[in-house]
Amino acid sequence: MLEQQIVYVVSDSIGETAEFVVRAAASQFDSGHYEIRRVSYVDDEDSIKEVVLAAKEVGGFIAFTLILPSLRNAMMDYAAAAGVHVVDIMGPMIDAFRTVYKQEPKLRPGLVHQLDEDYFRRVEAVEFAVKYDDGRDSRGLLRADVVLIGVSRTSKTPLSMYLAHRRIKVANVPLVPESSPPDELFQLPVKHIIGLTINPDELNLIRQERLKSLGLTPQASYAKYERILFELEFADKIMKRLGCPVINVSNKAVEETASIILDLMKRGGHTI
Incomplete structure (x- = not known):
């Protein structure tokens, strides 16, 4: 086992949601071995590419909450090409709302924090x-x-x-x-x-x-x-x-x- 494993948390907003999920999951393991690196306010493909390369270099994986489909797709594509494991935390839930309730999402980052x-x-x-x-x-x-x-x-x-x-x-x-x-x-x-x-x-x-x-x-x-x-x-x-x-x-x-x-x-x- 590596002395320390690194998980990158990528978001087009603050990234609190993704980090909370990652920490909750990490608590089921020996959390002392895990370092979470948050990358907030990602809004372009170059930033995504940089994080993917960084994750590949350290042998880590990426958890992300990206609302715009173009950024989600870019993350999946770059990660697949680099052989980096990624977890789309928000995407499947948005797709479920769209499918079940026949409504289209607003696709605006950070709405979960709108009241705050x-x-x-x-x-x-x-x-x-x-x-x-x-x-x-x-x-x-x-x-x-x-x-x-x-x-x-x-x-x-x-x-x-x-x-x-x-x-x-x-x-x-x-x-x-x-x-x-x-x-x-x-x-x-x-x-x-x-x-x-x-x-x-x-x-x-x-x-x-x-x-x-x-x-x-x-x-x-x-x-x-x-x-x-x-x-x-x-x-x-x-x-x-x-x-x-x-x-x-x-x-x-x-x-x-x-x-x-x-x-x-x-x-x-x-x-x-």
Whole structure:
């Protein structure tokens, strides 16, 4: 027996249904040997082909919930050609409803979660905010509803999470003089970017408290007043270059700043 067997769960929606079924089945075996890899929101044949090849490479199989017949057929065809075992979880049940009750399916992915659409959009937005927090992956900037920029400790991360719970996909980028902003930032429409600034005295206090909480000396360069002025000047130049709106977060609660951001987004034509 292999040390670990891998099951790929493929869906054109979140993939919860398929994963639940797979886990229920795996519980009847030595579940410690099984790894479930979920591949969500599959909507093209190339993605299907990639998963099939991955499953073949590890000697695993695929369980899938694909609603569109074209994608279901593509999965069956690619898997057969590669010799990969697949389990169509949703297809036979849809066919049964069609056959017995003489009705045609809507063929719209994700309807099982329609009542909880807001919840799942919120989950997706939170996952997005975590993935693209603090400039981790600049590719996410082009997919974000809004991008927050500013120096360290201007509430970029708390605001990203707050807005994510409003189902808004937020990425944020720290502006640091020693590092040029990512090229993707300058490819965005101005309405997708919001700058955050802060009073230097307040930022100085915030950074000193941050250093104390980390057990570091407040005299570190991070909290020095000259350094803070240097960073704020650098950020101001970038924001002026971009031409984006700028919010001064000094003495503002996250909720208050978020309300201003939402208003700016509405005025910019975003659907919120």
